[in-house]
Amino acid sequence: MKKLRKALAIVLSMSMVFGLVGCGSSNDTTTSAAGATTAAAAETTAASEAGSTMVETAANQVGTEDCVIGLSILSMAAEFLIAMVQGAQDKADELGVELIVRDCNVNNQTQVDQILDMINQGVSCIIVEPWDSEGISVAIDAATEAGIPVFTVDTSGNSKDIKCWVASDNMEMGRMAGEYIAEYLKEKNGSYSGKVVNLMASLTSTSGTNRSAGFHEVIDQYPDIQIVEQNADLEVEKALNTMTDILQANDDIDAVWCSGDNNAIGVIQAIDAANRYYPQGEDDHILVVSADGGMEILDNIRKGKCDACISQQPITMGADAVQMAYDYVVNKVEPKSDVQYVGLFNITTENIDSKELAEFGLWAEQVR
Template sequence: MKKILLMVVLVISVFALAANYRIGLSLSTLNNPFFVTLRDGAQDMANKLGVELIVADAQDNPAKQLSDIEDFIQQRLDLIIINPTDSDAIVTAVEEANDAFIPVITVDRASNGGLVVCHIASDNVAGGRMAGELIASLLNGEGNVVELEGIVGTSAARDRGAGFEEAIANYPGIKLVAKQTANFNRAEGLTVMENILEAHPDIDAVFAQNDEMALGAIEAIKSAGLLDKIIVVGFDAIDDAVAAVEKGEMTATIAQQPYKMGELAVQKAFEYLSTQTIYIPVDLKLVMQE
C-alpha cells in the first residue's frame, strides 16, 4: 500500500512540475496553413503534457521575430521553440536565448548559428530531389523548367532547391530557364509566374518550393491558358494543394507532416526540460537463423 501511495505521489509531482513549464513557440507566419497546422500540433501536445505554450507570429518579419523572442526571454520562459523566418537573421535571437541560459529548439527551418539543443524537420534535400526526379520522369528527360524559390536565407529554401537542382542535373536535356524567389507567398507566386511566362512562353514544368507559391503559379498558368501544358509540383501537401492535385490542376506535392512536427517539438522540449537530455530512438532489428 505504501508503494502504491508513493507511486501516486510521484506521478502527481511529475504533472505538477510539467504544469510549471512555460514554452515559447515563435512561428515565421500564421498566414500559411502549413504553420497553422504545425501550431495546432504543438498546442495539442502542450495540452496533453500540461505545459503552457505561448505562441508568437513573426508575420514573415525577421525584426518582429527577434522582438518576439526577446519578449520570451524577458518573460524567463523555460524553453523557446523557433521556426525561423530567416536562418541567418535568427542567429542573434538564438544567441540572446543562449546568453540567458534558455534552451532553444528549431523546427522546420534551421538556425545558421547559436546553440540549438534539437532541430526537427523533414529531409528537405530529399524532398527537392523527389520533385526533380518526378519532373524529369514526366518530361522524359527533356524540357524547360522553372523553379520558384522560397524566402532567401531559409534552410528550407536552400535545401529544397539543392535537392531539386541536384536531381535535374542528371538530365542534360532539362534546362532550368528561370529561378526566382516568390518568398513562399501565394500572391507573389502569381506575380512572379506571370512575369516568367512573358519571358519564357515555352515552359514545360514548374517546381515551387512550397504549395502557396505553386497555387499562385497555377493561377497565372490558368490565365495564360496553359494549364494542360505545364507540370506543376509543389511542396507541403496543404489542403488547398491536395485539392488542386485531385482536380488535376497541380501535378503533385511533396507531403510533409506539420502537425507531427509541432507535436514532436513540444514533446522534445518537455523531455529536455524534464531530463536535460533528448531521447532519439533507433529502430531495432531482429536477426535470427533463416
C-alpha cells in the same frame, strides 16, 4: 534573475553590433561585442559560464507544472503553420505544460524581439521557426546566455547552440520533386530534356535554400534540361506575377517546381490566366509540382491542375518539437541527434485516394 538581466543586457549590446555589421555569423557578432573592451570580454565570458550553469539547473529543477515553452512562428496566416501550432498546442495540453505562441509575421526583427521578450518572462525553453537563418542568431545567443535551451522547428538557424531541429528533410523534398519531373520529361520528350521552372521559396530560410539545392542535385545531372529560376517567397501574388512573366517569355515550359503551396497556387492562376492550361496527358500540359499539402492544393490535384505535391506532416512536427523540448527540461533527456525528420509523401493524381496516403495522413483534413 540578476544573472538573467545581465546576460540579456550583454546580448542586447551584441544585437546593436549585429545591426551594424549586417548578416554576419554569430561568431563574428560575439567577437565584435567582446572586442569593445577587455572588461566587456570578461563580462561576456562570466555570463556564458553562468548561462551554462543555468541550463543545467533548469534541466534539473523544472517540473511539469513549472514548464513554460515559448514558440515563435513565421505566420498564422499560413494553413501549414496553423496545423503546426495545433500539433504543438495539443501536445502541450497533453503534457500539462504552458505554451506561449507568438507570430512574427515573417519579420526577423519582430521575431528577435519576441524571443528576447520570452527570455525576460523566464520561459523554460524556446522553440523557434526562424524567418532568417542568419538574423535569428542574436536571439539564440541571448537565450543561451540566459540558460534557456533553444529548439528549432520547420526552418532552422545558423547557430551551434540549437539543441535540435525538428523538420522535414527539405533537401529530400527537392530531390523527390526533381526525380518526379525528370521522369516526366523522359516519358514526354523521350529523353531527360526540356525546360523547367524552379520557382523558389525564401532564400533566407533553410527550407527554401534546401528545397532548391535538392532539386538542383537531381536536375543538374541532365545537361539537356534547361532551368528558368526565380524566387517568389511563397507569396501567392508574387508567384502569380513572376510566373506570368515567365510564361510570356517562354513558349515551351514543360514543368514547374513550386517549393511550396502558395507558389503553386500562384502558378496555377498564372497558367489559367494565360490560357496555357491543358489537361494531363496532352502535349502542351505544364506539369506543376508543389510542396506542403494544404487543402487548396489537394483540391487542385483532384482537378488535375496540380500534378503532385510533396506533403509534409506539420501537426506531427509541432507535437514532436514540444515533446522534445519537454523531455529536455523536465525529464533531462538529451536529443538523440541535431536534427529529427518527419515523414514525406509524394501525393499525385494517381494516389490521392490510396490506402497508403490515408495511412500517412492528410494533415489539411485534420486542421480544426
